Amino acid sequence: MRAAGGPDVAVGGVLLSVENVSLAFGGVKAVSDVSFDIRKGEIRAIIGPNGAGKTSMLNIINGFYHPQKGRITFKGETRAKMRPHDAAYRGIARTFQNVALFRGMTALDNIMAGRTLKMHSNFFWQLLRYGPAMREETEHRHRVEEIIDFLKIQEIRRVPVGRLPYGLQKRVELGRALAMEPDLLLLDEPMAGMNLEEKEDMSRFVLDVNDHYGTTIALIEHDMGVVMDVSDRVVVLDHGIKIADGTPGEVKSNQAVIDAYLGVAH
Amino acid sequence: MLYREAGQFKTSYAADAAVFPILQDRIGLAVILFIAAVIIPWFGSSFLIQAVMIPFLIFSLAAIGLNLLTGYTGLLSLGTGAFMGVGAYACYKLTTYFPDVNIIIWIAASGFFSAAIGVLFGLPSLRIKGFYLAVATLAAQFFLSWCFIRQPWFYNYNVSGAIEVPTRSLFGVPITGATATDTTRYFVVLGFVVVMTWIASNLVHGRIGRMWMAVRDMDLAAELTGIRLLPTKLLAFATSSFYCGVAGALLVFLWYGGAEPAVFDVNLSFFILFMVIIGGLGSLTGSFFGAALIFIMPIVLRYFPPKLGIPIHPATVEHIQYMIIGALIVLFLIAEPAGLARLWQIGKQKLRVWPFPY
Amino acid sequence: MDLLYKIFVDPFLQMGAAPDLLVQTLWEGLVAGVLYSLIALGFVLIFKASGVFNFAQGIMVVFAALTLVGLHEHGVPAFVALALTIAVMFCLAFAVERLILRPLVNQPDIILFMATFGLTYFLIGFGELIFGGETKIMIADQLWLPRGAIELKMAGGFVSIQKIDIAAAIIASLMVAGLAIFFQRTRIGRALRAVADSHRAALSVGISLEQIWVIVWFAAGLVALTTGIMWGARSDVSFALDVIALKALPVLILGGLTSIPGAIVGGLIIGVGEKLGEFYWGPLMGSGIESWFAYVIALIFLLFRPQGLFGERIIERI
Numbered sequence: 036m037r038a039a040g041g042p043d044v045a046v047g048g049v050l051l052s053v054e055n056v057s058l059a060f061g062g063v064k065a066v067s068d069v070s071f072d073i074r075k076g077e078i079r080a081i082i083g084p085n086g087a088g089k090t091s092m093l094n095i096i097n098g099f100y101h102p103q104k105g106r107i108t109f110k111g112e113t114r115a116k117m118r119p120h121d122a123a124y125r126g127i128a129r130t131f132q133n134v135a136l137f138r139g140m141t142a143l144d145n146i147m148a149g150r151t152l153k154m155h156s157n158f159f160w161q162l163l164r165y166g167p168a169m170r171e172e173t174e175h176r177h178r179v180e181e182i183i184d185f186l187k188i189q190e191i192r193r194v195p196v197g198r199l200p201y202g203l204q205k206r207v208e209l210g211r212a213l214a215m216e217p218d219l220l221l222l223d224e225p226m227a228g229m230n231l232e233e234k235e236d237m238s239r240f241v242l243d244v245n246d247h248y249g250t251t252i253a254l255i256e257h258d259m260g261v262v263m264d265v266s267d268r269v270v271v272l273d274h275g276i277k278i279a280d281g282t283p284g285e286v287k288s289n290q291a292v293i294d295a296y297l298g299v300a301h
Numbered sequence: 302m303l304y305r306e307a308g309q310f311k312t313s314y315a316a317d318a319a320v321f322p323i324l325q326d327r328i329g330l331a332v333i334l335f336i337a338a339v340i341i342p343w344f345g346s347s348f349l350i351q352a353v354m355i356p357f358l359i360f361s362l363a364a365i366g367l368n369l370l371t372g373y374t375g376l377l378s379l380g381t382g383a384f385m386g387v388g389a390y391a392c393y394k395l396t397t398y399f400p401d402v403n404i405i406i407w408i409a410a411s412g413f414f415s416a417a418i419g420v421l422f423g424l425p426s427l428r429i430k431g432f433y434l435a436v437a438t439l440a441a442q443f444f445l446s447w448c449f450i451r452q453p454w455f456y457n458y459n460v461s462g463a464i465e466v467p468t469r470s471l472f473g474v475p476i477t478g479a480t481a482t483d484t485t486r487y488f489v490v491l492g493f494v495v496v497m498t499w500i501a502s503n504l505v506h507g508r509i510g511r512m513w514m515a516v517r518d519m520d521l522a523a524e525l526t527g528i529r530l531l532p533t534k535l536l537a538f539a540t541s542s543f544y545c546g547v548a549g550a551l552l553v554f555l556w557y558g559g560a561e562p563a564v565f566d567v568n569l570s571f572f573i574l575f576m577v578i579i580g581g582l583g584s585l586t587g588s589f590f591g592a593a594l595i596f597i598m599p600i601v602l603r604y605f606p607p608k609l610g611i612p613i614h615p616a617t618v619e620h621i622q623y624m625i626i627g628a629l630i631v632l633f634l635i636a637e638p639a640g641l642a643r644l645w646q647i648g649k650q651k652l653r654v655w656p657f658p659y
Numbered sequence: 660m661d662l663l664y665k666i667f668v669d670p671f672l673q674m675g676a677a678p679d680l681l682v683q684t685l686w687e688g689l690v691a692g693v694l695y696s697l698i699a700l701g702f703v704l705i706f707k708a709s710g711v712f713n714f715a716q717g718i719m720v721v722f723a724a725l726t727l728v729g730l731h732e733h734g735v736p737a738f739v740a741l742a743l744t745i746a747v748m749f750c751l752a753f754a755v756e757r758l759i760l761r762p763l764v765n766q767p768d769i770i771l772f773m774a775t776f777g778l779t780y781f782l783i784g785f786g787e788l789i790f791g792g793e794t795k796i797m798i799a800d801q802l803w804l805p806r807g808a809i810e811l812k813m814a815g816g817f818v819s820i821q822k823i824d825i826a827a828a829i830i831a832s833l834m835v836a837g838l839a840i841f842f843q844r845t846r847i848g849r850a851l852r853a854v855a856d857s858h859r860a861a862l863s864v865g866i867s868l869e870q871i872w873v874i875v876w877f878a879a880g881l882v883a884l885t886t887g888i889m890w891g892a893r894s895d896v897s898f899a900l901d902v903i904a905l906k907a908l909p910v911l912i913l914g915g916l917t918s919i920p921g922a923i924v925g926g927l928i929i930g931v932g933e934k935l936g937e938f939y940w941g942p943l944m945g946s947g948i949e950s951w952f953a954y955v956i957a958l959i960f961l962l963f964r965p966q967g968l969f970g971e972r973i974i975e976r977i
Contacts, residue, residue, distance in 0.1 A: 097525065119521070120524045120527050120528065120530075122525065123527035135522035136518075136519075137515050137517075137518035137519060137522070137523070138518050138519075139583065144511055144514070147511060148511045148512070151508060151512060151526060151528055152526070152527035154508045158509075158536075161503065161507050161508065161509050162503055163500075164503035164504075164506065164507055169315060171508075172315075172508070173314045173318070176314040180314075215527065377769060377773075425958065425961060425962060428961070428962055428965065429961050429965055431768070432768070432769070433965060435772075436908050436954070436961070437961060439905070439908065439954060440951060440954035440955055440958045443950050443951035443954055444951040444955065446951075447947055447950050447951050451945040571780070574773075575776070575780075616787075617788065619784075620787045620788040621784060621788065622784065623781065623783050623787070624781050624785050625784075626780055626781075626784075627777045627778060627779065627781025627782070627784060628777065628781055629777070630776060630777025631758070631777040631778065634766075634773060634774045635762040635763060635774075
């Protein structure tokens with residue numbers, strides 16, 4: 036599964052590289068001189084106490100915020116300012132902490148909306164809903180149904196998402212992101228607000244996405260157990276600064292990380 | 302018992318994606334079309350056709366237009382009246398300059414003029430939203446209204462400031478002007494409305510409808526899924542204004558037979574908006590329901606009380622009409638923001654399990 | 660070339676040639692501006708305290724004036740009618756809070772905005788039903804409002820200033836000052852500012868949102884009544900007034916929805932801009948441009964500074 040635009044990167048090569056990125060809102064420094072990379076095919080966790088700048092980091096990667104300093108290189112291309120829809124075209128998809136689904140639409144339509152990138156039949160056929168427009172609709176419906184099967188949400192296809200329980204909404208949101216066939220999937224606290232069983236389900240989905248589709252994943256997560264089980268490498272932020280970077284084992288025993296979480300003054 | 306989906310299996314995605322997947326719905330639609338195309342023209346009185354059906358269809362079309370913009374894309378517009386006016390005057394000027402071209406073509410073409418103006422006044426939607434965008438559309442409304450009144454070019458320098466519709470024919474039968482019969486005009490209007498409703502339905506059920514609704518529901522997330530905001534919004538403005546323009550042309554050419562510029566004022570904009578709100582934001586059938594209620598109610602108010610022996614002054618009718626509409630708006634927004642269309646859906650849901658309660 | 664001259668040079672020459680006319684036009688603009696400001700003030704009050712954009716503010720102006728005049732027509736003495744009208748406006752505020760604001764309390768703003776459309780049309784119908792739709796004459800004399808004009812010799816000619824306009828300006832200033840003191844000094848005023856800041860925080864310190872809303876809508880009603888009296892005294896009471904109320908929207912765009920000084924400054928700018936535009940540039944285009952000129956000014960503002968001169972920047976967070 037490859038997204039449009041940009042050269043292909045070998046598995047294990049660097050897919051995304053964040054270099055010396057700094058972002059400040061007025062006087063508040065959200066992110067200060069942070070550098071790390073994400074390798075293709077891996078699951079990278081970004082963790083840290085509240086207010087560490089994790090969501091800001093994600094927002095920078097997908098083009099919502101523009102850092103004052105530093106640069107982002109994605110698939111070998113360094114870019115200055117990127118608009119959110121550019122991120123989509125280049126192959127970056129995202130889910131949100133507070134589920135950002137289209138509430139007026141059904142689950143199926145939400146995920147179909149994720150296919151918009153790939154649908155090109157022109158306006159004239161759309162007017163008639165015939166010929167190329169209908170063929171395209173059916174073809175993409177096929178792909179979307181694969182995702183629906185994968186996420187096991189068949190029964191709720193036609194339910195307006197506003198009526199779904201929280202856990203299912205998060206799954207639909209994941210489905211919409213997957214529908215974009217991204218190279219890089221950004222997950223912002225995908226397990227937030229879930230009980231143990233739901234977390235296990237979601238963890239399995241995350242691993243399966245990485246396995247089955249080969250999608251590189253960057254996720255923000257607070258549950259340490261999940262982070263240790265699921266991720267290949269971890270980046271730890273605190274007060275906007277990177278304080279650790281390595282495998283889960285390395286990071287877990289890092290004193291600076293322990294201090295940050297225990298709230299030791301530094 | 303009657304209205305059930307059981308036993309109706311879809312064997313292809315195309316079938317599942319059909320607009321009316323349930324057989325009973327398709328039969329219902331066929332019945333409605335039959336009534337509209339055969340029963341009403343054959344048996345309906347001249348009054349029914351001229352004073353009820355033709356304007357009802359025209360306002361439904363305008364309501365569909367506004368619904369595409371406000372209900373599906375979430376862009377509140379208070380300029381509907383002006384866009385209808387653009388269509389009407391465009392048609393008038395076109396047929397004045399080229400009287401030999403078929404009027405049907407000019408009515409359709411006038412939609413494009415409206416669409417262009419719609420896109421122009423929709424450009425601010427790049428930077429402003431919500432209430433502020435509504436104010437921008439009011440700017441369009443007031444400016445265009447002024448043009449219709451103060452720029453004599455629009456009404457061919459006619460001293461009265463009003464326009465009168467010339468006689469135009471189709472296949473030898475007059476369809477506009479004094480000699481056109483109401484049945485003929487009804488068929489032309491019905492034709493336009495059926496075709497354009499079908500097209501609108503195609504749009505909203507496909508990729509474009511999803512793009513519009515995504516922009517309405519959460520435009521930041523829509524951008525992230527690769528939807529470009531400005532083209533999507535401008536397309537909504539263009540399509541919506543097209544529909545309103547054609548409705549305006551139909552209003553003048555096939556109903557009133559003429560127009561004073563005051564017809565396309567801000568009150569018309571509000572009326573169409575009310576039709577959309579009450580009928581259901583984001584529902585094509587709702588546009589018809591809303592038009593029916595808002596348009597037919599005053600007629601009912603005017604004619605039924607005298608039949609029941611209660612005398613009612615025509616001015617009072619208008620006052621009560623305003624009060625009822627105002628109260629209905631508030632009521633619907635409180636109780637059922639998705640309007641009559643939602644109530645209709647709920648009714649159908651109940652019908653699906655009838656005679657069982659659930 | 661000739662067109663450019665007509666637009667950019669000629670009007671200014673005209674202004675210079677007859678400065679007394681310029682002063683007159685400026686004065687007229689200021690007076691209209693004061694009235695726009697008052698209407699905008701009502702909007703700002705309600706928006707600040709309840710986040711509702713009350714489209715019906717304009718019709719409230721008409722309704723208040725109509726009630727006053729209507730009562731008087733039925734034989735009620737002027738000042739008693741005034742007191743009764745104030746009571747009516749209170750009942751209106753109460754009804755609005757109960758029937759519209761409370762049921763819609765958690766809905767998105769656009770829904771509340773549309774609900775005020777419904778309120779507007781309801782009040783139009785209701786007002787016309789009860790008081791009749793003909794134009795009425797404001798009971799200016801009975802309320803001891805001055806009549807006649809003062810002729811000032813200045814700027815090379817004569818400038819005529821209506822006494823009622825002076826009265827309007829004074830009363831408006833008193834009203835604004837009164838509201839300012841009310842907000843800054845009294846307990847209720849503080850509560851209103853708290854509610855404007857954050858509904859939830861206000862609730863958590865025990866402020867009753869419902870009471871605040873009634874008070875605010877009542878205050879807006881009083882502002883509407885004052886505006887109605889002033890405007891009616893200048894040009895009679897009719898439902899055309901509510902179209903004039905639509906003019907308040909550009910004022911709010913200019914001044915910012917949340918700012919009282921903004922409403923005032925915005926109103927004056929729009930009022931003067933409109934009158935100057937109509938008088939000096941109007942004949943070029945066919946006159947009557949007052950109907951849309953304010954909106955175009957507002958539109959231009961919207962594109963460059965959406966929050967207005969004094970408003971707060973709207974920041975969207977994800």
